[in-house]
Amino acid sequence: MSNAENFEDVVKSRRDEKVAEFDLIEKNVFHRLHSLLHRTPALVPLIVLVVACVVFGLINANFWRISTLSLIFQQIGIVGILGIAQSLVVLTAGIDLSVGAMAVLTSVIMGQFTFRYGLPAEVAIAIGLAAGTMMGAINGVLVARMRIPPFIVTLGTWQVFLATNYIYSANETIRSQDIEANAPALQFWGTAFNFAGARVTLAVVLLIVLVAIMAYVLRHTAWGRHVYAVGDDPEAAELAGVPRKRVLIQAYALAGFFCGIAGWVMIGRFGSVSPSASTGILGNIQAITAVVIGGISLLGGRGTIVGMFLGALIVGVFEMGLRMAGADAQWTYLLIGVLIIAAVAIDQWIRKVSS
């Protein structure tokens, strides 16, 4: 080799430098906080939640009563389940604007199949859940196979599902008394029991169980890791052997299934089946709010279901706490708006790893 080609010989002989060692000496408190949040992004909503609870408790001692807390949980029941659906999709770096519409349409399907076609309520519920899964799968196929951006797909299906809901139901509400008399299974999740002196509905238990199940699935199963990998870097995931399209379709379909469950819970919560329930229009925004405040990155691949649950709780706590403090309801929206922006700002900061 000529001299010009020997330029690397120096490093061949002189080898005292460490090349690929992991040094974990974190430089200062700031760095330590950064790497802590990097590992557990759900800490942010947890801190916000604790602070909010303490502050509202100081303002009004009644805030800490079991009955108040139970009411907060009941109010976030539907948003929480929609939030699970939304989390699945957002973790794949997508977004699902149709979650609320799917929930309302499935609740209408459950109601109409029972009352219009005279099917047993249990069968109608199963059909409703299957319909929710189908609708989710349609979103998934459009995103994964037709390569249409998730925002566009679900912006479209949101309108389609909501319009279908009005057309199919002829905008007709099924009354609470009729359901109670003829198909109590539809109202199952509204069943209340007594817990430590407070009235708690089964929907609250269901939400907590579903959050626990999905936290397990995402953390401890291969499929859960694949959801993260697909959201993090789709090409890398595919090269590493993850069936990207299949995982995407499954995530959207599972989100649809959870929307079906939310539709069933809605009947228990409101008593009646109403095609014009506000969930159809606001459900997606509320679910996205819970997801974002909960520290799940809209860019995909980061965050946890537990974080989303905390995010939903924060919204519930703010609504309740401010109402008990006698503040104008608009303060809630103002503060939630600030929280959303703060949460995304923190997410951006957490992503800057090399700082």
Next chain:
Amino acid sequence: MEPLLKARNLVKRYGRVTALDQCDFDLMPGEILAVIGDNGAGKSTLIKALSGAVIPDAGTMWLDGAPIEFSSPNDARAKGIETVYQTLAMSPALSIADNMFMGRELRRPGFMGNWLRKLDHKAMEDFARKKLSDLGLMTIQNINQPVETLSGGQRQGVAVARAAAFGSRVIILDEPTAALGVKESRRVLELILDVRSRGIPIILISHNMPHVFEVADRIHIHRLGRRLCVVDPKDYTMSDAVAFMTGAKEPPADVLAA
């Protein structure tokens, strides 16, 4: 000696562009075969065909004399062919252990694994730690560190360790030193020689002629979508190789591919 991995007449077209034009390929057991070629010569497509990431339009491949057909990278991996892509194919937010086992996770034995599909995080972490220290790569303290907190050399190390851990027949390295500093490159080259000493043949794609001439046993020169010739680095200089690769010089008839 029979080639371990052999391909004949591979064709791949993207629209009007022919990336592989009746391309042949031979990898002998236990060797380091460098693949060099100008940008756009079709090296990447060839490598992707061998690793299952691209399905050729025509042509045949053999592993150990048996015809093989891949429809996904998983098929190639199942046959013991592992690839380290230039992009490394790692999920930045996931941990080292998660990345090493992506797509081939281990499940717990018994009820938890079979029915609740629970992953065996501990077994995967132990295996990842063992493989990394086997290769003398690094003293890892936290195998659960996200990959994005690692330096370029460390990431490359993890990717090579992943390939070496699972690649029982062939390891393909696409530009392993392109993104690295001089010292880090040196470490990776040693790693490559170390893997060969375990008897696993390596396909090395690189633009770095000094690196190629230092470690390769044979050099496959790719030009215009096909194999132009295969040369022995001891018989030719780097400038010869570059001249063949760019078409500035015709290779002598005895090394020309049939």
